[in-house]
Amino acid sequence: MASQLDAVIVGGGHNGLVCAAYLARAGRKVMVLERRPVLGGAAVSEEVFPGFTFSVFSYVVSLLRPEIIRDLELSRFGLQLIPLECAFTPLPDGNSLCRWSDWEQSRREIERFSKRDAEIYPAYSQAMMQMGRFVKPILSMTPPDPASRNPAELWELLQLGRRFAALGEEERFLKLKMFTMSAVDFLDRWFESDVLKATMSVSGIIGTFQGVRSPGTAYVLLHHYMGEIDGAFRSWGFSRGGTGQVSLAIAGSARHHGAGIRTEAPIEKILVKDGLARGVVLEGGEEILSKLVISSVDPHLTFLKMVGPEHLEDEFIEAIRRYKLRGSSGKVNLALDRVPEFKCRPGVGPHLRGDVAISPSIDYLERAYDEAKYGRYSRRPYLNVVIPSLCDPSVAPPGKHVMSIFVQYAPYHLREGAAAWPSQREAFGDAVIDTLAEYCPTLRDSILHRQVLTPWDIEQITGLGEGNIFQGELSLEQIFFLRPAPRWARYRTPVRNLWMCGSAVHPGGGIMGAPGANAAREILRSGTL
Amino acid sequence: MPVPTPFHSRTSALCTSYRWKDWAGFYAVCSYDTNHDREYFAFRHAAGLLDVSPLFKYRVVGSDAAEFLAFVMARDIRRVKPFQVSYCCFCDGKGKVIDDGTVARLGETDYRVTSASPSLRWLQEHARGFGVQIRDESESVAALALQGPTSREILKQVSQDADLDHLRFFRIAQARIDGIPVEISRTGYTGDLGYEIWLRAQDASPVWDRLMTAGSSYGAVPAGLDALDVTRVEAGFILQGVDYHSATRCPTESRKSSPFEIGLEWTVDLEREPFMGQEALRLEKREGSRWSLVGLEISWEELERLYETHGLPPHLPAAAWRTAVPLYDGQRQIGRATSGSWSPLLKKNLALASVETRYAEPGTKFQIEHTAEYERRTLTATVVPRPFFNPERKRA
Numbered sequence: 001m002a003s004q005l006d007a008v009i010v011g012g013g014h015n016g017l018v019c020a021a022y023l024a025r026a027g028r029k030v031m032v033l034e035r036r037p038v039l040g041g042a043a044v045s046e047e048v049f050p051g052f053t054f055s056v057f058s059y060v061v062s063l064l065r066p067e068i069i070r071d072l073e074l075s076r077f078g079l080q081l082i083p084l085e086c087a088f089t090p091l092p093d094g095n096s097l098c099r100w101s102d103w104e105q106s107r108r109e110i111e112r113f114s115k116r117d118a119e120i121y122p123a124y125s126q127a128m129m130q131m132g133r134f135v136k137p138i139l140s141m142t143p144p145d146p147a148s149r150n151p152a153e154l155w156e157l158l159q160l161g162r163r164f165a166a167l168g169e170e171e172r173f174l175k176l177k178m179f180t181m182s183a184v185d186f187l188d189r190w191f192e193s194d195v196l197k198a199t200m201s202v203s204g205i206i207g208t209f210q211g212v213r214s215p216g217t218a219y220v221l222l223h224h225y226m227g228e229i230d231g232a233f234r235s236w237g238f239s240r241g242g243t244g245q246v247s248l249a250i251a252g253s254a255r256h257h258g259a260g261i262r263t264e265a266p267i268e269k270i271l272v273k274d275g276l277a278r279g280v281v282l283e284g285g286e287e288i289l290s291k292l293v294i295s296s297v298d299p300h301l302t303f304l305k306m307v308g309p310e311h312l313e314d315e316f317i318e319a320i321r322r323y324k325l326r327g328s329s330g331k332v333n334l335a336l337d338r339v340p341e342f343k344c345r346p347g348v349g350p351h352l353r354g355d356v357a358i359s360p361s362i363d364y365l366e367r368a369y370d371e372a373k374y375g376r377y378s379r380r381p382y383l384n385v386v387i388p389s390l391c392d393p394s395v396a397p398p399g400k401h402v403m404s405i406f407v408q409y410a411p412y413h414l415r416e417g418a419a420a421w422p423s424q425r426e427a428f429g430d431a432v433i434d435t436l437a438e439y440c441p442t443l444r445d446s447i448l449h450r451q452v453l454t455p456w457d458i459e460q461i462t463g464l465g466e467g468n469i470f471q472g473e474l475s476l477e478q479i480f481f482l483r484p485a486p487r488w489a490r491y492r493t494p495v496r497n498l499w500m501c502g503s504a505v506h507p508g509g510g511i512m513g514a515p516g517a518n519a520a521r522e523i524l525r526s527g528t529l
Numbered sequence: 530m531p532v533p534t535p536f537h538s539r540t541s542a543l544c545t546s547y548r549w550k551d552w553a554g555f556y557a558v559c560s561y562d563t564n565h566d567r568e569y570f571a572f573r574h575a576a577g578l579l580d581v582s583p584l585f586k587y588r589v590v591g592s593d594a595a596e597f598l599a600f601v602m603a604r605d606i607r608r609v610k611p612f613q614v615s616y617c618c619f620c621d622g623k624g625k626v627i628d629d630g631t632v633a634r635l636g637e638t639d640y641r642v643t644s645a646s647p648s649l650r651w652l653q654e655h656a657r658g659f660g661v662q663i664r665d666e667s668e669s670v671a672a673l674a675l676q677g678p679t680s681r682e683i684l685k686q687v688s689q690d691a692d693l694d695h696l697r698f699f700r701i702a703q704a705r706i707d708g709i710p711v712e713i714s715r716t717g718y719t720g721d722l723g724y725e726i727w728l729r730a731q732d733a734s735p736v737w738d739r740l741m742t743a744g745s746s747y748g749a750v751p752a753g754l755d756a757l758d759v760t761r762v763e764a765g766f767i768l769q770g771v772d773y774h775s776a777t778r779c780p781t782e783s784r785k786s787s788p789f790e791i792g793l794e795w796t797v798d799l800e801r802e803p804f805m806g807q808e809a810l811r812l813e814k815r816e817g818s819r820w821s822l823v824g825l826e827i828s829w830e831e832l833e834r835l836y837e838t839h840g841l842p843p844h845l846p847a848a849a850w851r852t853a854v855p856l857y858d859g860q861r862q863i864g865r866a867t868s869g870s871w872s873p874l875l876k877k878n879l880a881l882a883s884v885e886t887r888y889a890e891p892g893t894k895f896q897i898e899h900t901a902e903y904e905r906r907t908l909t910a911t912v913v914p915r916p917f918f919n920p921e922r923k924r925a
Binding site for chain 2: 066067069070075080081082083085101102105129130132133240350353390391392393394398399
C-alpha cells in the first residue's frame with residue numbers, strides 16, 4: 001500500500017477510536033487496526049450466552065467527556081447512557097445502606113448508622129464537587145512538563161498554579177491532603193460510621209493494587225467522584241446495549257468522518273527506521289505505511305514489544321519497565337433466569353437499579369487486600385455488582401437478567417505466577433459466587449451461565465498488560481506529567497512520529513475518551529499532519 | 530378543581546410522590562417518583578406508560594367527513610387513507626393557528642380528531658352545509674401512550690388482531706387487549722418508537738393492568754408529564770399554550786401565529802379547494818412571515834465559564850422549562866425562547882424559540898439570557914435543525 005495514510009492507530013479500544021474520529025473529522029486519513037474481531041478493547045458488549053449481552057470487561061460509564069459526546073455526535077450513532085439510580089450496600093447482619101439521588105432518602109438511610117454522618121454528608125458532597133470542579137479542566141489538558149523551558153508549557157503551568165491559588169485556603173489544604181492521604185484517613189475526617197466509610201472508600205482502590213488504608217488512595221477517590229453526567233459531578237451510567245455500544249457509536253462517528261477501521265488485524269511491530277515511526281507490520285507480514293503511528297495500547301506492549309528496545313534509550317526503557325501495570329481485579333458475568341433477591345432487602349425494588357457493593361467494613365476490605373499482597377486472590381473480595389438488564393431490557397431476554405460482578409482483589413501475579421491463573425480460575429469464580437450468595441441465597445439457583453475472567457484472561461483477551469483495567473495504576477507517581485514516563489507525558493514518545501493515545505497517558509483510565517481526544521488535539525496542533 | 534381521569538385508580542396508587550398537575554381540568558401525574566429521571570430514561574431505553582386521556586377527542590362521521598376536515602384543517606385530509614393518521618393544525622379565517630393535533634381515519638367516512646383545547650364549537654360552527662356529525666368523545670374515550678424502544682414488544686405480548694410488526698409510522702389499527710376492543714396508533718409525543726392506545730373509558734383499568742404486567746419484563750414504568758416534556762423538547766415538538774397560543778384565546782393580534790411561524794409549514798396544503806385561512810396563508814407565503822420557530826443549542830462551554838466566574842459548577846434546572854426567555858442580537862431583542870431542556874441523552878442544552886425570520890437560518894448565532902447566581906447574563910445560542918433527537922427506530 002502506498003504511503004497515503006496520515007496515521008495508523010494501534011488498537012480499536014474506545015480511546016483509539018476517539019482519536020481516530022477526531023483526526024478524521026479534521027480531514028486526516030486514518031486507519032484503526034484492532035486485533036480482535038470486535039471493536040472496543042475493554043469496552044465491548046458480547047453475546048457470550050445466547051440472548052444475553054455482557055459488558056464483558058468495563059461495565060459502567062462515568063467519565064466519558066460530554067464534549068466528546070457532542071463533538072462526535074455519539075447519540076446519533078447509537079449512544080444512550082442511563083444513570084445508575086443508587087448505591088446499595090448489603091450487610092451480613094441483615095442491615096443495609098442505600099444511597100440515592102434523593103438526598104432526604106439518603107439521609108434517612110445514613111441516619112440508621114449515624115445521625116452525625118447524615119448531617120455532614122451534603123457538605124462532603126459539596127466539597128468533593130468543588131474539588132471535581134478544580135480537577136475537571138485538567139482532564140482535557142495536555143500535561144505541561146515542569147522541567148520544560150518551553151514558554152508555552154511554562155504558561156500552562158502558571159495557569160494551573162493560578163487555578164490552585166484561586167481555591168479557598170481550606171480547599172487548597174484539602175486538595176493537597178487528598179494527594180497524600182489514604183481513602184480511609186480522608187473519610188475519617190468527615191465520618192464516623194464504619195459502614196459508610198467502608199463503602200465510600202472503595203472508590204479509592206478500584207483498579208489499583210492498594211488497600212483502602214494505603215496512602216495516595218484518596219486521590220483515586222476523587223478520580224471516581226468526577227463521574228460526570230449532565231454537568232453534575234456524580235452519576236455513573238449504563239450504556240444501552242452494554243459498554244460496547246460506546247465503542248460502536250464512536251466507531252460509527254469515526255467511519256462517518258472517513259476513518260478506516262479494520263478488525264482481526266493484529267500488529268506484529270511498529271516500523272521504526274532512523275528513529276522515525278513509518279507504519280506497522282501486521283502478523284503475517286502485511287506492511288501498512290503512514291506518516292504517524294498512534295498507539296492506544298499500554299506502554300509495555302507499545303515500546304517493549306512493538307517498537308523494540310533497540311530503538312530506545314536505556315533510561316526510557318527502564319522507566320517503561322518500571323511503569324506499574326499490576327492488574328488487581330477480575331470479573332464474573334452471569335446470565336440469570338430471575339432477579340436475585342437480597343436477604344437484607346427482599347424484593348425487586350429500585351435498590352437494585354444502581355450498583356451493589358459488597359464492602360461491609362473497612363477491615364473486610366483491608367483483609368481482602370492482605371491476601372492479595374501475598375499473591376492470593378481474596379477469599380472474600382470486594383464486589384461491585386450491577387444488573388443492567390433492570391434498566392436496559394435490550395441486554396437480556398424478557399424477564400431474564402445479566403449480572404456483572406467486578407471483583408477485587410485478584411492479583412495478576414499469583415504466588416505461583418500469573419500462568420497459574422487458568423488452574424485457579426473456577427475456584428476464583430466459586431469464591432465470588434460464595435461471597436455474594438451469603439447476601440443473596442437464591443443466586444446459585446438462578447445462574448444460567450457463568451463467565452469468569454481473571455486478570456490473566458483480561459490480558460489474554462484484550463491485550464491489557466497484566467490485566468490492568470486502567471493501562472497502569474492511577475497512583476500518584478503515574479499520573480499527569482508522569483504518565484507514562486517523565487518528559488513523555490504530552491502524547492509524544494522518544495520515537496518521532498510515534499504518539500500515544502490510550503489510558504496509559506493523561507488523564508488515564510475509565511471510559512473517558514479524554515486521552516484519545518487530547519492526543520488528537522495535540523497531534524493536530526503539532527503540525528506534523 | 531381537577532377531576533380524575535379513567536386511569537386515576539391506577540395512577541394515584543402509583544404516584545407516591547404526590548406530584549400532580551392540572552391538565553385540561555384533569556389530574557395528571559408530573560412524576561411518579563420524586564424526580565422524573567427514571568421515567569425519562571424509560572422513554573428512551575425501555576418504555577413509559579403515560580395517561581393521555583385529557584386530550585380532547587372528537588369523532589367526525591358522515592359522507593362529507595373528508596371534505597369537511599379538508600376545509601377546516603390546513604392539511605388536505607382527503608388524502609388520508611383508511612387507518613392512516615395525519616398531524617395537522619387548524620386556523621381561523623386570518624390564517625392564525627387555533628390548535629394542532631391528529632386526525633385518524635378509522636373508517637371510510639369516520640375520523641377522530643384530537644386537540645389540546647376544546648374545539649367542538651369551532652368544528653360544529655364550520656360544519657354547516659357538510660354532511661357530517663361531530664361528537665365529543667373526550668370523556669368516553671380514554672387514551673394511553675406507550676412510548677419507547679420496547680413498546681412494540683410489549684404491545685405484541687398483550688394485543689390480538691393487530692399486526693404490529695407491520696403497523697407503520699402514523700398508521701392506526703383496530704385490536705383487542707384481553708378481548709377489549711382498542712385502537713392502536715403508531716403516534717406519540719416523544720419522537721421515538723411509540724404507540725397510543727385508544728379505548729372506552731370503562732375499560733381503562735384492565736387495559737392499564739395488562740400493559741403494566743406485560744411491560745414489567747420489558748422495563749416499562751408509568752411515566753408522567755415531566756419526563757414527557759423533556760422528550761418532546763428533544764423531539765422538537767411544539768406545545769399549544771407554551772410555544773404558541775391559540776388564536777381564539779389571544780388578547781392581542783401580535784400574539785397569534787400562522788402555521789408558517791411555528792414550524793408547521795409542512796402541514797399546510799395551500800393550493801387546493803378553499804379552506805379556512807387559505808387566502809391569508811397565501812398572502813403570507815408570498816410576502817414572508819415575520820416570525821419563525823427554530824431549534825436552539827445553547828453553548829455549554831460558555832455556561833460552564835459563566836458559573837466558573839462565580840466559583841460554581843454549572844447548574845441547570847433538572848426539568849424542562851417553559852417560561853419565555855429573551856433572545857438578543859446585540860442590544861436588540863430578536864425573539865424569545867419558549868421552552869427548553871437539558872438533554873441527558875445528547876448532553877446539550879436545548880430550546881425552542883420564536884425569532885425574527887432573518888435569524889432562522891441554521892448556524893445563525895445570537896444571545897440568550899441566562900441568570901446565574903442572581904445575575905442576568907447572556908450565552909450564545911446557535912440555530913440548529915429540529916428534531917434534535919431522531920432515532921431510526923421511530924420509523925423503522
